Amino acid sequence: MSIAPRSGAWSAALLVSFAAITILPILGIVLLSLQPEQAQLSGFELPDRLHFENYARAWDVAQFASYLRSSVIVSVAVVAGTVVVSTLSGYAFGTMRFAGQDVLFYLLLAGLVIPFEAVIVPLYVELRAGHLTNTYWSVVLPLIGVNSSFGTFWMRAYFRAVPRQLIEAASLDGAGSLRILWRVLLPGARPALLTLVVLVFMWSWNEFLLPLVMLSREDLRTAPLGLAFFAGRYTVDRSGMAAAAVMVALPVVVLFIATHRRFVHGMWVGAVKQ
Amino acid sequence: MTARGRRALPYLYLLPAFLFFVPFVLVPFAHTVGLSFYDWDGLTRAAFTGLGNYREAFGSALVRSAFGHAFVLIFFFGVLPVLLALPLAVSSVNASIPGGNALRTLIFLPQAISTVVVGVSWGWILALDGPLNAGLHAFGLDWAAVDWLGSFTWALPSLGIVGTWTLTGLCVALFFAGLQQIPGSLYDAAAVDGAGRLREFLAVTLPGLKGPIAVALTVTVISALRAFDLVFVTTRGGPGTETVVPGLLIYRRAFEDGRLGSAAAIAVILSIVVFAVTLLINRIADRNAP
Numbered sequence: 001m002s003i004a005p006r007s008g009a010w011s012a013a014l015l016v017s018f019a020a021i022t023i024l025p026i027l028g029i030v031l032l033s034l035q036p037e038q039a040q041l042s043g044f045e046l047p048d049r050l051h052f053e054n055y056a057r058a059w060d061v062a063q064f065a066s067y068l069r070s071s072v073i074v075s076v077a078v079v080a081g082t083v084v085v086s087t088l089s090g091y092a093f094g095t096m097r098f099a100g101q102d103v104l105f106y107l108l109l110a111g112l113v114i115p116f117e118a119v120i121v122p123l124y125v126e127l128r129a130g131h132l133t134n135t136y137w138s139v140v141l142p143l144i145g146v147n148s149s150f151g152t153f154w155m156r157a158y159f160r161a162v163p164r165q166l167i168e169a170a171s172l173d174g175a176g177s178l179r180i181l182w183r184v185l186l187p188g189a190r191p192a193l194l195t196l197v198v199l200v201f202m203w204s205w206n207e208f209l210l211p212l213v214m215l216s217r218e219d220l221r222t223a224p225l226g227l228a229f230f231a232g233r234y235t236v237d238r239s240g241m242a243a244a245a246v247m248v249a250l251p252v253v254v255l256f257i258a259t260h261r262r263f264v265h266g267m268w269v270g271a272v273k274q
Numbered sequence: 275m276t277a278r279g280r281r282a283l284p285y286l287y288l289l290p291a292f293l294f295f296v297p298f299v300l301v302p303f304a305h306t307v308g309l310s311f312y313d314w315d316g317l318t319r320a321a322f323t324g325l326g327n328y329r330e331a332f333g334s335a336l337v338r339s340a341f342g343h344a345f346v347l348i349f350f351f352g353v354l355p356v357l358l359a360l361p362l363a364v365s366s367v368n369a370s371i372p373g374g375n376a377l378r379t380l381i382f383l384p385q386a387i388s389t390v391v392v393g394v395s396w397g398w399i400l401a402l403d404g405p406l407n408a409g410l411h412a413f414g415l416d417w418a419a420v421d422w423l424g425s426f427t428w429a430l431p432s433l434g435i436v437g438t439w440t441l442t443g444l445c446v447a448l449f450f451a452g453l454q455q456i457p458g459s460l461y462d463a464a465a466v467d468g469a470g471r472l473r474e475f476l477a478v479t480l481p482g483l484k485g486p487i488a489v490a491l492t493v494t495v496i497s498a499l500r501a502f503d504l505v506f507v508t509t510r511g512g513p514g515t516e517t518v519v520p521g522l523l524i525y526r527r528a529f530e531d532g533r534l535g536s537a538a539a540i541a542v543i544l545s546i547v548v549f550a551v552t553l554l555i556n557r558i559a560d561r562n563a564p
Contacts, residue, residue, distance in 0.1 A: 011365035018362055019377045022384060022443065028405055029395045032516035085290040103286065108486045111299050113498050115548050117521045118541040122305035123298065125316060142287045145298030148291040177283060206388040208503040209521075213529060224390035231394045238398060249391045256386040260379045 033242035036102040045146075054243035065243050066219055067226030071205055074139050074222055079197055081144040082151045086196065087189075089148070090155025091181050095167060105156075111149030116209060119146075124213050137180075138214035139222070143207060149198050158192040159185065198259050202252050223248040303545075309538035318532050327539035337540060340518045341547070343430055344499050347519070350434025351441055351498035352491050358438070359445030359490070364479060366446065367453050379451060381443035389440075393507035396436045397423065423509050429516050433504060441497065445490040452486035455480070488559030496550050499544065520544045 035047045058064045092098075093105055124133065124143055155214045162185060170180045186193075209223045221229070226246050231241050231251055310327055314320035331337045355514050362381070366374055384392065400422035407419035422432040456478065464474045502521030505511060511518040520540055528537035 011368040014365045015362060015374070015377050017378050018358070018442070022381050022439065025395055025399055025439070026383070027389075028399060032398065079455050081294070083296060088287045089291035092284040096284040096287075098281070098284040101284075104292075105301070108291065108295060111295060111550055113496075113549055114299065114303050115541075115545055117500065117502065117524045118306050118545040119299055119302040119533055121524070121537050121541065122302040122309060124303065124528075125534070126305075137325075141294065142298040147295040148295050149450070150301075152291055176286075202386060206390075207508070208388070208390055212506075213525075224388045224503075227299075227388075227394060230398070231507065241394060244399070245391045245394050251387050251389045253387070255384065256383070257379065260382070 001231075024156065029245055031145050032239055033246050035239045035242075037237060037239055051239065054239045055247065057237075058244040058247060062226075062229075062230050062232070062240060062244060063218070064223065064226060064247055067221050067223045068247065068251075070220055071137070071223040071248075072138050072209075074136055074143070075204040076138065077140045077149065077203050078143040079200050081140065082147040082200045083193060083196060085144065085148050085179075086151025086186050087186070087193075089152040090157075093152065094159025095164075103187040106151055108149050111146060112153070116146065120209060120213055127214065133214050134217045134220060134252045136220065139211050140212060143204050147203065151196055154196055155189075158189055162188070169171060169243070194259065198255055205252050218251065224255070279407050282338060285457075304485045306541050309535055310542045312535045314335045314534045315532040319530075320535070323398050323535065327535045328543075330536060331539050331543060336515060336518060337474070337520075339524060340520045340523050340540075341499070341514060341520050341543075343517060344501070344547075346430055346500055347434055347437060347498040350431070350496050351437035351501070352494035354434075354438045355442040355445045355494055356487060356490055358442050359449050360480075360483075362446045363449035363453060364475070365476050366450060378446060379444075382447050383443065384440045385442075389503035392436065392440060393504045394440075396432075400432055424513055426513055428517050429509055429513060433508065433517055436508075437501070439496065441494045445494065448486045448490045449483055452483045456482035488555055491555050492552055495555065496548055499548055499551070 031045075031047065034050045034052070035045075035079045036051050037054065037057070072172075089108070093101065119142070127133050127138045132141075166184060167180055175183065205222075206222050206224060207222075208228070212228075213227045215225065216219055227241075227244050230244055279543060299355050309320075311322060312320040313323045366378055372387055398404050401407075402419075402421040402424070406422070410416070410419045420428060422428050425432075432505075460478045461474065461483070464478050469477060476503070500521055501519050502525065505519050505522050506525070509517040511522050521544070524537045524544070527533040527540070
């Protein structure tokens with residue numbers, strides 16, 4: 001590294017202490033989730049034994065099995081839809097020339113700065129009129145719409161970086177544009193696609209306002225929505241609430257740790273254009 | 275393929291994305307703008323009021339304080355994380371400690387956790403009988419223990435600190451990536467000039483991080499302006515109206531009070547503020563670009 005390690009000890013101490021501040025609340029919740037039910041706890045005591053029954057209680061009684069299933073359905077559908085439409089549009093923006101290209105691209109990019117709060121009211125009215133509220137569609141379709149802005153931007157950057165000769169050679173061989181995309185370009189796009197998948201999965205899984213407004217039926221609630229209602233209702237069952245919180249956070253955390261390097265890079269590139 | 279078919283081809287590739295984007299983002303946004311000029315309860319006929327909703331919004335102490343709170347949160351969500359992340363990122367480049375990567379991953383972790391989980395967890399930590407106050411009692415600081423989220427003085431700063439906790443890791447990650455892009459020769463030149471650590475930081479590191487700082491501020495400031503989830507699951511705007519934010523007002527007016535036009539006007543004002551702040555941050559960064 002270019003900067004000389006002059007005050008390594010201080011640097012390490014700073015980094016370690018901030019990491020401790022970061023992990024402490026997370027550790028506290030994990031510990032709380034393993035305490036006996038109804039325990040009156042004030043601090044970070046270690047539980048007498050690991051009370052995994054809190055997880056069972058949250059899973060069955062508090063219906064987190066159903067909430068988590070809803071979240072999986074919504075997130076997987078949004079990821080699949082976003083990846084397909086963004087790959088196609090990113091391919092066009094990144095490798096083709098056509099009239100109105102810039103206008104259409106900036107129009108789509110506007111989606112990155114339009115706050116969702118400014119879309120939600122008419123969206124609710126329109127989806128209600130179409131009898132789509134209280135269906136997964138009411139969450140999935142708008143989320144694909146919102147994420148297609150970032151997805152298109154992201155995939156366009158990848159396709160622009162591909163050497164033009166590669167496309168031209170395939171074209172001379174008589175390959176059609178869809179075939180070039182599928183056979184020539186997509187095999188190399190796996191890292192870019194993986195980042196897109198992780199980011200869109202995270203954003204969909206953690207989305208709160210949209211399901212809050214669209215889904216009033218309890219059996220459709222997504223995991224963060226279920227947790228918010230659970231925390232509001234069962235204020236005495238703190239260990240159960242903590243277990244539920246851990247379950248809601250875990251899928252994204254695991255995915256993130258497994259792919260964190262790319263993920264951070266994706267956030268960085270994704271944020272640059274804003 | 276015919277020439278016409280070839281010309282139409284790019285638009286066919288764009289069609290699916292626009293089939294989602296136009297009806298579910300662009301058209302509703304346009305409707306929000308239109309709706310903001312009407313009085314509407316969502317059921318009966320809407321009545322045109324011109325700028326009435328905007329006049330009401332600008333005249334309302336509640337709306338003004340909601341935006342005021344959002345600007346307080348900008349300090350905690352944006353300014354403070356950037357100030358904390360600068361030394362942390364520089365340290366983590368300097369320190370050749372084992373597991374440095376793991377530590378950075380760990381600091382970034384809150385960013386991946388659902389805001390609802392973060393809110394529920396911190397709600398427990400900051401409760402009157404929660405671990406934070408238990409720690410204060412343990413150190414004999416009984417006078418300092420308060421109901422953090424229920425206090426008129428501390429509720430908003432407490433939510434702010436939760437935001438700082440969430441977003442600092444993102445800034446560290448952005449700055450760390452930016453630091454790798456600064457050519458080592460610049461540091462060598464500074465060393466030859468006899469620059470001390472502070473001079474080196476001001477003359478080389480800070481200008482080199484202009485892009486990442488602009489990105490970090492843009493992302494964090496937008497999340498401060500849009501703080502809804504955290505407030506909704508912790509304080510719901512209370513105590514009193516101490517933690518009311520624009521997103522909460524939009525939600526309440528539209529979905530609880532049946533004042534859709536008023537909600538739309540606040541949403542339009544919020545959008546304009548978000549656009550303006552984004553533009554401002556990136557203008558400043560561009561102008562100072564080397």
